Amino acid sequence: MEPAPLAPSPSAAWLDRLLGGAVTEGVVDLHLEPDRAGLWVRRRGAGGWEEERVPATIAGPELVARIKVLAHLDPNERRLPLDGRLRWSGGTQTADFRVATLPALHGEVVALRVLQRSAVPPALSSLGLSSAAEERLRSWLAQGRGLVAIAGPTGAGKTTTAYAALGCVDATQRKIMTVEDPVEFQRDGFVQIAVDAEQGLTFADALRSLLRQDPDLIFVGEVRDAATAAVAVQAALTGHGVVATVHAASTEGAIIRLLDLGVEPFLLADALAGVVAQRLVARLCPVCRVPAPWPRDLGPSPDGVVSGAERSGAMTRGPGCAACAGRGVVGRVGFFEVIAVTRAIREAMVRVDGLEALRGAMAAEVAVERGGGLRAQLLEAACRGGIDVNDACTGMGDADDGG
Ligand SMILES: [Zn+2]
Structure with missing residues (x-):
């Protein structure tokens, strides 16, 4: 199987918004957790944990594969836990995320933690x-x-x-x-x-x-x-x-x-x-x-x-x-x-x-x-x-x- 495409796709665009939102909204942890029906995203920031379902139009496995590619991990390795790092950039802002995957019952769980953000501090x-x-x-x-x-x-x-x-x-x-x-x-x-x-x-x-x-x-x-x-x-x-x-x-x-x-x-x-x-x-x-x-x-x-x-x-x-x-x-x-x-x-x-x-x-x-x-x-x-x-x-x- 080929790695996930790098051209913008709905899941790539959605991931970009998810990571960008985490950077600008001061989110510390982002977790993607699959269940029987699909994928949940949980965010931890100032107000504690918030969760929402990933829209049905976004393919969960493709999203996880894209994260792995960005984190220089093998997208085809789904049976072992993996650790990597991902750099997000958008506009004048960049941020590094630590990425950890773990195979679970309904698919891979992905934990992203914001390590460092070079977001420009506000005035x-x-x-x-x-x-x-x-x-x-x-x-x-x-x-x-x-x-x-x-x-x-x-x-x-x-x-x-x-x-x-x-x-x-x-x-x-x-x-x-x-x-x-x-x-x-x-x-x-x-x-x-x-x-x-x-x-x-x-x-x-x-x-x-x-x-x-x-x-x-x-x-x-x-x-x-x-x-x-x-x-x-x-x-x-x-x-x-x-x-x-x-x-x-x-x-x-x-x-x-x-x-x-x-x-x-x-x-x-x-x-x-x-x-x-x-x-x-x-x-x-x-x-x-x-x-x-x-x-x-x-x-x-x-x-x-x-x-x-x-x-x-x-x-x-x-x-x-x-x-x-x-x-x-x-x-x-x-x-x-x-x-x-x-x-x-x-x-x-x-x-x-x-x-x-x-x-x-x-x-x-x-x-x-x-x-x-x-x-x-x-x-x-x-x-x-x-x-x-x-x-x-x-x-x-x-x-x-x-x-
Ligand atoms: Zn409203």
């Missing part, structure tokens, strides 16, 4: 930040000293925000270095280091070595251990600008997380310039969304802040329609809370019994932000029917949401 102004929030981020990076922590759950777009913010800096005038696992965006002019724990290159090691290269701005892909937290804070205190992502649910949770990692409160108070918390939430398809009751555990609906014409009331995902390609959602919308570390917040951080004071000081800063804090913004969007009311406050716990 800071296109993320959906308020102008005040955007200005804060720009000024922190311009001053080139201090730590900016970006908090959010996995898939919230923290790295995208970091790159968009670093994109405002002239990389020909300032030396910008990143430490990540893996490098998510390839950027000309940046020195980018991929952590490789298996080879013994940890975040903290990479960060220490990188500091000897005299960078102006550093992006730390994730602060998840005490050693990395210590070096990142030290770097911020010694004249470097540091942007770091932290796995925490809120701005306050980010501070608590860094303190939990053993950073001395007085050092963190000195180092921290600002904290960002963010979420990416699927946008409901305005055509097929359906009304939903306001969940009692969200507290009272913020009806008062949403004016009559814009208010549709709480909505949830509809059955899907032509406008949303049957998915019930169209794209995603970002929510941000950006807090400047004020003197009151610093003082609350160094007080031993300061947790309540910290909450109070941060809440006061949120109040001056247009649109309110993250929770208020999400509730308002749910009240307008822009997002699924059931998505409004998932993971809005006070502290780290685990994982």
